Amino acid sequence: MASSCSQALRHHVCKSSRLLRVHLQKSWTNRSFEGAVCVSSSFALNSAADQQPAVSSPEEIVIPKKKTWSKEAVLQALASTVKRDPTASDYRFQDDPYLTPKTSSEFKLFSLSQESGRNAAKYFINTYPKYFQKDYAQPHIPCLMPDTLEAQIEEVSEAALIERIGMRKVKAAVDLYDQLLQAGTSVSLDVTNQLLDLICFYGDHDPAQENVPEQRNEETEDVQDEPQAKKGRAAKASDLLKATWKEKNNAERIFALLSEPNKHSYSALIRGMVKYGAYSKAFSTYTDLLNSRLKADMHMFNALITAAPEVKEKYNEKWELIVDLLKQMAEQKVRPNLLTLNAVLKALRRCGTVGKSQAFPVISEMKALSIDLSLASYTHLLAIFYKPGAPIQGQTDILQEVMNEVSGKSFTPQDPDDAQFFITAMRICLDTKDMEQAYRVHELLGVGENWRLLGNDFQQNIYYARFFSLLCMMENIDVMLKWYRDLVPSVYYPSSNVMRDLLQALDTDNRLDLIPQIWKDIKQLGHANRQNLVEELLTLMAREKHNQEVQESFAECALDIKKIYDTGDRGKVLLNWTAGSLSDLISVLLAAHRRQDAWDMLKLFKTHNRVPSEELLNKFLMCVKEGGEVNQAVELVQISAGFCLPGTPKLIQRVQQEFELTEQQRKMLSDLEIQSFNSE
Amino acid sequence: MATSLVRKTKLLSMVSSQLNSAACFRNIHCTAACLKNRAARIRVAKGDKPVTYEQAYHPHHIGHRKGWLSQHTSNLQGEDGAAERVVEDVFIRRFMYGTFHGCLADEVVIKRRGNLLLICAVMIQKLLPSKFYFLIGYTEELLSHFYKCPVKIEMQTVEEKVVYKYL
Numbered sequence: 001m002a003s004s005c006s007q008a009l010r011h012h013v014c015k016s017s018r019l020l021r022v023h024l025q026k027s028w029t030n031r032s033f034e035g036a037v038c039v040s041s042s043f044a045l046n047s048a049a050d051q052q053p054a055v056s057s058p059e060e061i062v063i064p065k066k067k068t069w070s071k072e073a074v075l076q077a078l079a080s081t082v083k084r085d086p087t088a089s090d091y092r093f094q095d096d097p098y099l100t101p102k103t104s105s106e107f108k109l110f111s112l113s114q115e116s117g118r119n120a121a122k123y124f125i126n127t128y129p130k131y132f133q134k135d136y137a138q139p140h141i142p143c144l145m146p147d148t149l150e151a152q153i154e155e156v157s158e159a160a161l162i163e164r165i166g167m168r169k170v171k172a173a174v175d176l177y178d179q180l181l182q183a184g185t186s187v188s189l190d191v192t193n194q195l196l197d198l199i200c201f202y203g204d205h206d207p208a209q210e211n212v213p214e215q216r217n218e219e220t221e222d223v224q225d226e227p228q229a230k231k232g233r234a235a236k237a238s239d240l241l242k243a244t245w246k247e248k249n250n251a252e253r254i255f256a257l258l259s260e261p262n263k264h265s266y267s268a269l270i271r272g273m274v275k276y277g278a279y280s281k282a283f284s285t286y287t288d289l290l291n292s293r294l295k296a297d298m299h300m301f302n303a304l305i306t307a308a309p310e311v312k313e314k315y316n317e318k319w320e321l322i323v324d325l326l327k328q329m330a331e332q333k334v335r336p337n338l339l340t341l342n343a344v345l346k347a348l349r350r351c352g353t354v355g356k357s358q359a360f361p362v363i364s365e366m367k368a369l370s371i372d373l374s375l376a377s378y379t380h381l382l383a384i385f386y387k388p389g390a391p392i393q394g395q396t397d398i399l400q401e402v403m404n405e406v407s408g409k410s411f412t413p414q415d416p417d418d419a420q421f422f423i424t425a426m427r428i429c430l431d432t433k434d435m436e437q438a439y440r441v442h443e444l445l446g447v448g449e450n451w452r453l454l455g456n457d458f459q460q461n462i463y464y465a466r467f468f469s470l471l472c473m474m475e476n477i478d479v480m481l482k483w484y485r486d487l488v489p490s491v492y493y494p495s496s497n498v499m500r501d502l503l504q505a506l507d508t509d510n511r512l513d514l515i516p517q518i519w520k521d522i523k524q525l526g527h528a529n530r531q532n533l534v535e536e537l538l539t540l541m542a543r544e545k546h547n548q549e550v551q552e553s554f555a556e557c558a559l560d561i562k563k564i565y566d567t568g569d570r571g572k573v574l575l576n577w578t579a580g581s582l583s584d585l586i587s588v589l590l591a592a593h594r595r596q597d598a599w600d601m602l603k604l605f606k607t608h609n610r611v612p613s614e615e616l617l618n619k620f621l622m623c624v625k626e627g628g629e630v631n632q633a634v635e636l637v638q639i640s641a642g643f644c645l646p647g648t649p650k651l652i653q654r655v656q657q658e659f660e661l662t663e664q665q666r667k668m669l670s671d672l673e674i675q676s677f678n679s680e
Numbered sequence: 681m682a683t684s685l686v687r688k689t690k691l692l693s694m695v696s697s698q699l700n701s702a703a704c705f706r707n708i709h710c711t712a713a714c715l716k717n718r719a720a721r722i723r724v725a726k727g728d729k730p731v732t733y734e735q736a737y738h739p740h741h742i743g744h745r746k747g748w749l750s751q752h753t754s755n756l757q758g759e760d761g762a763a764e765r766v767v768e769d770v771f772i773r774r775f776m777y778g779t780f781h782g783c784l785a786d787e788v789v790i791k792r793r794g795n796l797l798l799i800c801a802v803m804i805q806k807l808l809p810s811k812f813y814f815l816i817g818y819t820e821e822l823l824s825h826f827y828k829c830p831v832k833i834e835m836q837t838v839e840e841k842v843v844y845k846y847l
Contacts, residue, residue: 096836098805099835106809117813117817117821118818121822121825136827137795
């Protein structure tokens with residue numbers, strides 16, 4: 001028995017080893033490492049089991065190919081198991097309640113102060129680089145070394161010029177170039193072209209150094225003030241002073257000095273002119289290029305197409321110019337690329353109706369040249385067909401077609417206008433009130449790397465504001481609140497307008513009992529000092545009668561609101577009472593039977609010079625009757641008389657009828673009656 | 681007696697001459713007194729000195745009632761760099777003490793994960809949050825450039841120093 005078992009074992013072992021050997025020899029080259037191990041083990045087995053005869057039908061054991069994983073594979077796998085935490089704030093901030101931003105202004109303040117701390121550290125590192133030279137890191141990490149900001153090569157030579165171009169020092173490079181020419185050394189065409197590139201890219205100014213505080217001297221006064229009308233961009237001072245192409249600047253001068261400018265030089269000059277607004281000059285330079293029988297390149301054509309809508313007035317002329325340029329491009333056998341397509345589409349935005357008719361033919365031609373559309377192309381397409389503020393004419397299917405094309409794909413940034421896609425799409429969804437497409441747009445944001453294309457914090461705010469407004473308008477309150485809890489305040493801090501939309505949505509769906517919770521959020525977001533928001537809140541609370549517990553919560557909320565209205569400890573008045581808000585507050589308190597609080601509030605009418613309405617006093621009287629406080633009723637009448645309200649006689653009559661008055665009170669009332677009678 | 685004395689002195693001179701020869705040279709090592717009985721211990725006094733949990737327990741309680749303030753792998757078998765880590769830790773503690781002056785509620789805990797240096801600190805809410813973030817950005821950037829490895833700060837704030845007992 002034992003021997004037969006061992007025989008069977010050896011049989012099996014021989015079979016498997018033989019199969020191993022067969023397969024190993026087949027794919028020896030693929031698996032060098034593990035092959036070696038297996039071969040050695042198979043030899044060991046073979047020596048033991050060589051006496052047994054071979055088995056006839058081998059089963060195929062396919063050893064799979066070894067997978068190579070990237071170094072971050074484990075981290076990526078772990079990361080894919082974790083979804084966004086809706087209760088946490090942004091990753092930039094510390095996870096502590098004191099250090100978490102609660103409003104959008106705090107968000108900006110904290111992230112900016114962290115950045116300025118970094119800049120302060122960078123300043124120290126670059127000013128005292130000798131303390132940071134010791135290199136512990138293997139492999140070397142270049143971004144953790146101090147920056148070399150000073151040019152090393154001092155003597156006047158071409159190498160020094162190349163160095164300054166590499167360090168982006170525009171003025172220093174131009175000065176050095178002039179020195180070189182004066183000294184008589186000729187500078188090669190390549191280096192001159194690089195210099196031209198540098199000047200044209202930066203528009204003849206030194207790029208703003210991030211850490212060095214801006215030095216305002218005479219040079220900045222030359223720059224013309226051309227404030228770009230980009231809506232509400234959080235503008236720094238340097239952004240507002242957008243440079244324009246000056247007359248007789250260094251680029252043109254150096255270009256003129258060149259004996260034989262080649263197409264690279266022309267290209268740099270034209271692109272610089274277009275970037276900084278000298279459009280007609282760009283076209284004249286282009287004609288010079290054609291006259292000197294040089295060929296243009298793709299970047300030049302892209303720049304010219306961008307400039308085309310600026311030089312012509314009428315839509316047809318603009319389009320004809322663009323078509324002309326494209327034809328010349330075809331003649332010179334320059335292949336267009338994605339940026340060409342985007343430039344054409346962007347220009348078509350300015351072409352009105354011509355744009356609408358020509359957009360799709362352009363796209364199909366470009367597709368025939370196998371240019372894939374990027375998000376910027378879709379943005380321009382949507383902007384051509386959906387002009388902001390224009391009435392919708394039944395073109396809702398274009399957005400749907402675009403979303404069909406785009407859904408499920410992950411895009412990489414290829415054009416600076418890619419970041420406008422989500423905002424534009426959400427604006428269109430808001431204008432056309434299309435909830436389904438809005439959900440698809442939001443879903444696209446979650447695909448792959450698309451979150452990078454949402455833009456900076458400001459654009460993110462705009463996107464979410466539009467999304468929320470749409471949700472408030474279209475969806476019912478439960479869905480709305482689900483999104484609200486998911487996104488606020490971890491991703492988005494709503495503005496006061498969005499909170500008003502939310503209140504209206506609550507009103508529409510009859511969920512006014514949620515108002516106290518929303519008020520807490522409003523306070524936390526820092527909108528508690530907005531007059532119209534608070535007044536609207538009070539009006540909604542005071543409008544209808546609800547059941548007892550809701551009224552209680554409303555009363556608590558109302559007292560909370562009252563605290564905001566009272567002057568702060570420094571005497572600063574945050575909000576002003578109006579007659580409407582006071583009345584609403586008192587009605588809410590009365591509805592919850594908080595008579596004492598309401599009575600105190602009534603005094604405030606006098607102090608703040610506001611006049612109470614008749615119905616408020618009637619309501620108050622009813623409440624007072626329930627409590628049976630006769631003195632209060634008389635005082636109420638006196639107050640009403642004090643304001644010379646027209647309803648005073650009726651009030652007096654009611655009090656006389658409904659209450660049991662003492663002699664004194666009766667006399668007072670009759671006096672008041674006569675008084676009010678006389679005043680009429 | 682005299683002979684034994686002479687023998688002893690002869691023996692002593694023989695020994696000292698042998699000692700002076702190059703083969704067996706032994707120097708006397710002098711260090712400052714280590715005072716192991718007094719390190720990191722706050723002695724019991726009148727009863728009005730507030731003391732945190734970290735300060736209240738003595739070094740022999742580490743591993744039993746206290747954790748470690750500095751966590752790295754250089755003390756394992758076959759790993760090197762322990763001395764460098766100690767020097768780095770001392771520098772980091774002094775740096776944090778000086779940069780966040782008066783705000784530290786307790787000792788700084790330093791953890792090393794891979795090449796990431798994680799500095800965990802508990803702060804008193806003495807400064808505005810924006811000022812805290814300024815100092816955090818500054819510290820992270822400066823220490824990253826200094827030690828050529830990513831440095832992250834994890835901060836927690838408390839309203840006042842947490843007193844464990846009064847000694």
